[in-house]
Each structure stands twice: as C-alpha cells, then as structure tokens.
Amino acid sequence: MSERPGIEESFARLGAALGRLEAALEHRAEIDGGKGLLEEQLQRLDEDRSRLAQDLDQAEARSARIEDTNKEVSRRLVAAMESIRTVLERHGG
Numbered sequence: 001m002s003e004r005p006g007i008e009e010s011f012a013r014l015g016a017a018l019g020r021l022e023a024a025l026e027h028r029a030e031i032d033g034g035k036g037l038l039e040e041q042l043q044r045l046d047e048d049r050s051r052l053a054q055d056l057d058q059a060e061a062r063s064a065r066i067e068d069t070n071k072e073v074s075r076r077l078v079a080a081m082e083s084i085r086t087v088l089e090r091h092g093g
Helices: 003-090
Strands: none
16 A cells, blocks of 8 residues: 555656646647747748838839939920020020
C-alpha cells in the first residue's frame, strides 16, 4: 500500500504536466495563427506600398508633363506679347 500514494502522486504530476503541455500547445497555436495574420498584413502592406509607388511615379510623370506644357504656354505668351508690341509700335499705338 505504500506504493499507492507514490503512483497517485505520479499520476497527478503527469496530469499536471499534460495540462501544461496542452496549454503550451494552445499558446503555440495562437502564436502561429497570429503569425499567419501578421504575414497576411505584411503582404497587404507590401501590395499597398507597390501600388502607392506606382501611383507616385504616375503623378510625378503627370507633373513633369504639366510643367513642360506650362513652359510651352509661357513661351508662346511671351512671343504673342512681343508680336502685339511690334504691331502696336508700327501703328503708333
């Protein structure tokens, strides 16, 4: 009968160890699930970054075209003003 308390104590320790192992496995599963979520979020952020970089490139290209157009319009306005001055000077204006 002296073995009985030892066996019961061993079973109790085994049960407690199994409980801790189960809790650790559940915790690990939560971490792995969280890791998957983080990887998905990272992938979405990378896709957003790529899209934003593309949008920025397009906006910069459009800005460069607008700037070139603005320079051309300005050049033409200066030429038109010079032509008007010349005509006015010739006709006593």
